[in-house]
Amino acid sequence: MSAYGSGAGSAPVPVGGAGTLIVVAKAPVPGRVKTRLTPHFTPRQAAELARAALQDTLDAVLATPARRRVLYLDGAPGH
Template sequence: MNIRILVFAKAPLPGRAKTRLEPALGAKGAAQLATAMLDGTLTHCLAAELGPVELCMSPAPGHSDWRAFSLPAGLVQSDQGDGDLGARMARSAQRGLAQQDAVILVGTDCPQLCVNLLQTAATRLARCDALLHPTRDGGYALLGLRRFSPTLFEHIPWSTSQVASLTRQRLDALGWHWHEGETLQDIDEPGDLLQLPGRWMNHYAERM
């Protein structure tokens, strides 16, 4: 099964990326962490070798906000476009499913999205219609799809604790066979920084 991984990211600039972490890290520190998480996510997604890896970018590829960042070779680059997060994810998922057997949608906020987790997700997805990895704050870090329905993305209060529960309800209402994977940890709030991998913790501890 050929899978397209869709990575959603905004340019990790001070004052624009991971702003909820600024009380602990400052604007520059939050942007540095956002850059590290973007780099790590893309590295793992490419190393998983599941199929094309598409970076869905905000702002669009070629914008000056991206000039300072070196992106790895082999990426497909696309513009997230207009609308709320749901509209942008829906467009990318529908386009991806027209090109590959399945799509895996991820952000860059979860350091646990390693090669093994992605490959395990692909194996599980081969046996079902959809796969959800929820996060401890009520969102999700990974959504895998072999079928498309706009209802998974419409009228969802993004960045709230209702996201995963509403997505579960929509999947059940569709009558799809779906699997829920392990609960993961996003890094969104200052308290989440305690969950950073040890290799990063020392670097950011001085800013906490």
């Protein structure tokens, strides 16, 4: 039996979890994220959508077996 399972990408994923999961994101700051959603949404609404999407992504990462999880955030956390 192989020590690797099938992954979504071309690289094999070790059975029992990936080595490292990396998320690259921008801090959800109004006027800086999801700008193509305006004028249908205000910059604040677009930022709230970005915040919710990032939270969903981080929840999924935490629920996925991995040896290490890394978040590269462009901007200050907590915005």
